[in-house]
Amino acid sequence: MSGGARFISFEGIDGAGKSSHIEAAAAWLRERGHRVRLTREPGGTPLAEALRELFLHRAMDGLTEALLVFAARRDHLQTVILPALADGQTVLCDRFTDATFAYQGAGRGFDLAQLGQLEAWVQQGRGPDLTLWFDVAPEVAAQRRAAAREADRLEREDIDFFARVRQGYADRAAAAPSRLVRLDASHPLETVRQAVLDCLAQRC
Ligand SMILES: Nc1ncnc2c1ncn2[C@@H]1O[C@H](COP(=O)(O)OP(=O)(O)OP(=O)(O)O)[C@@H](O)[C@H]1O
Numbered sequence: 001m002s003g004g005a006r007f008i009s010f011e012g013i014d015g016a017g018k019s020s021h022i023e024a025a026a027a028w029l030r031e032r033g034h035r036v037r038l039t040r041e042p043g044g045t046p047l048a049e050a051l052r053e054l055f056l057h058r059a060m061d062g063l064t065e066a067l068l069v070f071a072a073r074r075d076h077l078q079t080v081i082l083p084a085l086a087d088g089q090t091v092l093c094d095r096f097t098d099a100t101f102a103y104q105g106a107g108r109g110f111d112l113a114q115l116g117q118l119e120a121w122v123q124q125g126r127g128p129d130l131t132l133w134f135d136v137a138p139e140v141a142a143q144r145r146a147a148a149r150e151a152d153r154l155e156r157e158d159i160d161f162f163a164r165v166r167q168g169y170a171d172r173a174a175a176a177p178s179r180l181v182r183l184d185a186s187h188p189l190e191t192v193r194q195a196v197l198d199c200l201a202q203r204c
């Protein structure tokens, strides 16, 4: 396949519902001839998954968080994402660098210009062609998380933290409107799923 978006990230605050749609997106693309690589961040390689475990469960400051996610991202890009793209596959990634700007930048208050330097250093200009941002109020996301699972370190943050993270995503969307597409994730699952597939139909 060629011409459309081939590196697609899924973003949103915890509990927005992005993981609920990524498998359906992969199935839809496969039915249309794409060879799809499903992956996630932090994670996606044995080394990055080990860093993910530390990231989600050990106490650390904002700078350490940023360095850990970029270290994981470097390994992920070099060993999974770039080879898959070079092989002609479509890569669907559950979170990527927008999450770092939203969580470590807007959420923790880490300097955005410094994050931009890390991004340039680690990614050398490579990032998603298309990003689906599942946008929902922090209160709704918290209810969904509470009903679904036990909270990890970041999910235990308060509503104000997630309101800042949401604003971080809004800022990223405003800065890159053609890449980052906002989907209203407050709607029922089926409605959101159709919006995802409509977006893929337009862009892939
Ligand atoms: N549109 C929706 N309406 C109602 N419930 C939903 C909706 N989308 C997802 N959910 C439910 O909310 C919970 C969280 O969904 P999901 O794990 O997909 O969120 P997420 O954004 O991927 O979270 P995280 O980033 O923390 O992994 C699940 O129980 C899921 O079934």
Ligand SMILES: Cc1cn([C@H]2C[C@H](O)[C@@H](COP(=O)(O)O)O2)c(=O)[nH]c1=O
Binding pocket: 014, 040, 041, 042, 069, 094, 095, 096, 097, 099, 100, 101, 103, 104, 154, 155
């Ligand atoms: C990539 C990335 C992730 N995070 C945070 C966001 C979530 O709280 C977790 C990942 O959990 P998920 O259930 O897989 O969504 O990590 C972050 O803070 N910074 C990042 O760059």
